[in-house]
Amino acid sequence: MLCPATAIAEGRAKGFDLAEEGQDTIFVVRSGGRLHGFANACPHMAGAPMAWRRDAYLNSAGTRIVCHAHGAEFLPETGECVLGPCVGQHLTPVDIEVVPDGMLAVWLNQQKKQIVEE
């Protein structure tokens, strides 16, 4: 369980340090009413974490995911890079689901991406 799904508002993101290593493993963004989960790793450079401040994964309008290492911009719905050093590549999706009590859950060992509607 990560947090209540309602804790992530439209156009906002939240990171989760699942390995308790002091750095987020994944982050979840809400766009178009839906939640999307991705690994906190820019495809431009192996091991590059993306936020510039805790939970700061998006541009100020909340319309793009931005890697704050070198400025790559991604569509929040698909994770596709549309500007910057890795255009055409994709963020690694992470399976997330809102369980019946409204909590956001993550399945780390499943391959299939799941976009969950509330």
Add this chain to the structure above:
Amino acid sequence: MKIVGLDNLIFGVDNVADSARFLADYGLTPVDVTDRGGRFEAIDGTSVEIAHQSDTRLPAAPAPGCRLRKTVMGTADAATIDAIAAELSRDREVKRLPDGSIESVDDSGFVIGFQVTVRRPFSLAGEISNAPGSPIMRPVNSLGIIGPDAPIRPRSLSHLVYFVPDAIKAEAFYVNRLGFRCTDRFAGVGPFLQPGGSLDHHTHFLIGAPPQVQGVEHFTFHFGGPNELLANGYRFTQKGYQAFWGPGRHILGSNWFWYFNSPFACHIEMDADMDLHDATWAPREVALGADNSQTFLFKMREKWAPGPGIHTNGDYA
């Protein structure tokens, strides 16, 4: 040509308020800052300047996604400005701006400016350690640590790293046209460059990269020593800023480093204790890789003390 180093970097940002807070938390001093942006100075007056990306006062970006709009270098005197203007006018436009500076473009498309340096001379001892036998030690009863409330301020704008589409062409411009020297080199990647009026190991480092990568890898200010760097980086992480690499100590240049993500589409570094070289220095060339990139590397930890309730594996749990 007596270019003494970087004076000012100008960025077009997505969010002025967030970027301003970031630079102030890094330790720079806001000067003439409004909701439209402004300047953030180190002790010697060198600075980073920000404005909203839509601000028409900004020069155009050299490539999509690059937030750096202009790199201003300082010169020792007005004669150097005139010499640069004469040299660059041979094959490109050189604008004279109302403030007396000149503006042009380098061979990679980055907008560059030159002004008689704003650097204010100041005298402030760097960190001194008490080493037995050393002729220089801290005064008796003075403390080695930086108190939790003591301010830590960057001293001077240090260096900038460009991603360039053609590193050989980019290097030739700085060396042949502006009088920079290569001090060291990562083979097949690019050179560390020192301008004629500086002894710093580098003020520029060029990295050859595909065209869609063109932009900035990082920029950084010199701090007063490793204590300042580590204490300032620790404070930065406690404010929620996200580290990328470090703390550690580079081999080429010997500078201590700690890199963080930033709202400027590039990393920002804190650096300290960089080597000085003059024209007698023979450049090294090494292969890029972890062993040649740092002499050691550490990772930030939360504070810890032995006692009841600790993890069974202790500090290294």
